[in-house]
Amino acid sequence: MSEILTIGEPIVTFASKEPDxxxxxxxEFHKILGGAELNVAIGAQRLGHSVDYISQVGEEPLGDYVIKTIKEHHVGTRYITRDADYWTAFQLKDRVTQGNPTTQNYRRGSAAAHLTPAVVDQIDLTDVRAAHMSGIFPAISATAEAAFRTLLKRLEAANILTTFDPNLRPTLWPSRGKMVTTLNELAGHAEIVLPGVEEGEILMGSTDPEKIADFYLRGARTKVVIVKVGPAGAYVKQQSGESYTVTGFKVAQVADTVGAGDGFAMGVLTALLEHKSLRSAVMRGNAVGALQVQTYGDNDGYPTPAGLQAFYQQEGVVED
Amino acid sequence: MSEILTIGEPIVTFASKEPDxxxxxxxEFHKILGGAELNVAIGAQRLGHSVDYISQVGEEPLGDYVIKTIKEHHVGTRYITRDADYWTAFQLKDRVTQGNPTTQNYRRGSAAAHLTPAVVDQIDLTDVRAAHMSGIFPAISATAEAAFRTLLKRLEAANILTTFDPNLRPTLWPSRGKMVTTLNELAGHAEIVLPGVEEGEILMGSTDPEKIADFYLRGARTKVVIVKVGPAGAYVKQQSGESYTVTGFKVAQVADTVGAGDGFAMGVLTALLEHKSLRSAVMRGNAVGALQVQTYGDNDGYPTPAGLQAFYQQEGVVED
Structure with a gap:
């Protein structure tokens, strides 16, 4: 019985070792494991929360590797099914000394893309206190979208705290229109929506954090919108109309921004589960994001409780 | 205008660098390029023959890599089409210090599996003097089988010297029965059939080289059967009834047997194009096989003309 649930597609990355x-x-390539929702699961576990990760992988060495590695992170694998007919998604990623890496995805028709709503129907929500949902999983196939919607409906019916990160992946969607319509509708079923300011511009047409927040606050279930505004931090607006910005932490050297948004979501979610104030939860999101951008891995920068406390002490801030 | 044609699927191999x-x-993985028919093409080019390789790859970095690498081997790429809808086949291969490596193939539904007979219809056979066909390509899809048959029919109609290596890959076929029936029928359209003795047992039920040869000599076009009997060499039988064994060369240390059979076919084919006797052609097949098993790569052991001569001198033999 885990406290947190998330659903997603794990991606085995063959990361080039040759710069530029x-x-x-x-x-020469090095094998690592990624996936936005899996990053959230790994990070939440590292901060002391129990997490189950819902997914499906192939019956082949990459699938074996995914399950073995997730177990090593002490994330629950009981909701990871295997499908012998499809492969585990993977990608090639180049190594760049400037800017963001290029990735080539081999995920179309993957095992996770064949995960069905029937699997999600079997999930025991009894002890689940929170769920993190990202816009990537419903993008990978119609079946995955159906499974995603089934879970979202069950979470809503059980009134479980749900965060939603749009996580735009335009190449996975059949069209930009379908992406925008689907993600905006799905967002309305989450209590907390976490768009980035650039995502907001694509999804609702404004770069103004307040306008983005007001747009998502129209969602039937949505109570809080947190708009990530990059290094400046995050703008928060609640259903009550209360709004404020939580300033980000200064980072001297950014290694790569992969995993920062997932870390932000994970920070917010775990702090709320620990009964911290919303402001502190957003501060934790900023803190985890700042720690993560200083590392090259997808989730290597996520802190332990002690690491988080040390960072707060160094920055002279406290959670309340 | 190339002298030799072959058709096949290139495979990008991510070869593990960690023994056992x-x-x-x-x-940790190292990227290399393989594929049985491509090995034949690379080896024939290294011995001074011009070769065109017919295939199809994806519009992605692995496809770019395949084409770049084939060009580096000076094998003709004009018959390699690109298909943006499908990926280039690849595999994972472990590194073993004993026995044969395990491979995990990610080739189902590849770009090459979507190569159509229409592509083969466009091929200019004017200057083609020989073709090498392997039983792998027709195994990868119904479309590939149709393209393969189209080419085989055109080669037969133009009376172009054709070698056929059954190259059993049971996991690629829908059933063993379909594999046996198809390969035995296809073999009948080649002038020279090159089964291994273990393949013969699966395909026609005997380990007796003469029985295997007699079986394939029933093929409408088949004039010569060369049965590879491992380190012992090869048993040759011709339509006239003439038969003999060409003894193999002794190899002190076998690194790995990958590419030996392709090297054998390549040796036979190139020697015949150089107007050597059939016996000398089989000797060259044995020689190339012996050189290849001493290297770890898929085609690194294939000789240049000078390398082949040096090997013959060392062994005290000459071609006639």
């Missing part, structure tokens, strides 16, 4: 060499020319 | 570590646990 194209994926065509690179010859 | 499972594909689940291995983390």
């Amino acid at each position: 060499v194209s994926l065509r020319d690179a010859l | 570590v499972s594909l689940r646990d291995a983390l």
